[in-house]
Amino acid sequence: GEQEASGNPVNSAYVGQQLLLMLAQGVFVGALLVASFRLRRTFGLALVYIVFGVIFQTANLLAGSVYIPLSSWLVVSPGSVVLFPAILFLVLFVYLSEDAVEARKLIYGVAIANVVFLPLGLVVAQQLQSAQVINPYHLAADLFGVQPRIVASSTVVLFIDTLIVCLLYEVVSRFTRSIFLRVYLSLTLTLYFDSIAFATLAFAGSPPYVDIMLSQLAGKTVAALVYSIIL
DSSP: OOOOTTOOOOOHHHHHHHHHHHHHHHHHHHHHHHHHHHTHHHHTTHHHHHHHHHHHHHHHHHHTTOOEEOSSSOEEOHIIIIIHHHHHHHHHHHHHHSOHHHHHHHHHHHHHHHHHHHHHHHHHHHHHTOTTSOOTTOOOGGGTSOOHHHHHHHHHHHHHHHHHHHHHHHHHHTTOOOHHHHHHHHHHHHHHHHHHHHHHHHHTTSTTHHHHHHHHHHHHHHHHHHHHHHO
């Protein structure tokens, strides 16, 4: 019942199942980050950042390899619409729970990690080119040999995202006392900027540009709601 390459409609039961799975992923990731953060008096912030590092790497892997069709035009990756917003969720969480200095450390750390991912991926991709390498799961070299334009776009936009999510929170706070609305609006507006900016920088001029941008906007709007409720 899944959507085929021929463009057959997506089965509603399949869509419901995938939406529930992605919702479960978001709730699990958000709750995990909150729990690790609440344990910081015992383990320090090291536990938070280790958990975050696993999520960050998984987001990068899934964003480049797994896509779920939900309609004839809506195709989303759990890495992009579920795990990536968790990065901004944690930045805002640290900003609210600690201070701007600690949030700034996390912002710079995310930017550096994103840059490091490119050369490391290229080296792994080169290793997989050899026929002598034992690769029992048949991992494709393209999975690690990411496109420079996409990586550059992602790095720049993500760095701006992590900065403006905190600034937007302060701006929104001037107009409402509701913490939920402050968090939801700042996350949503940041993710809107991210979706438009990334799709434009990475895919402008290509046929799927509009569908990619709309899919990102739709998926990340829901993710912002889930993470705002958790926070």
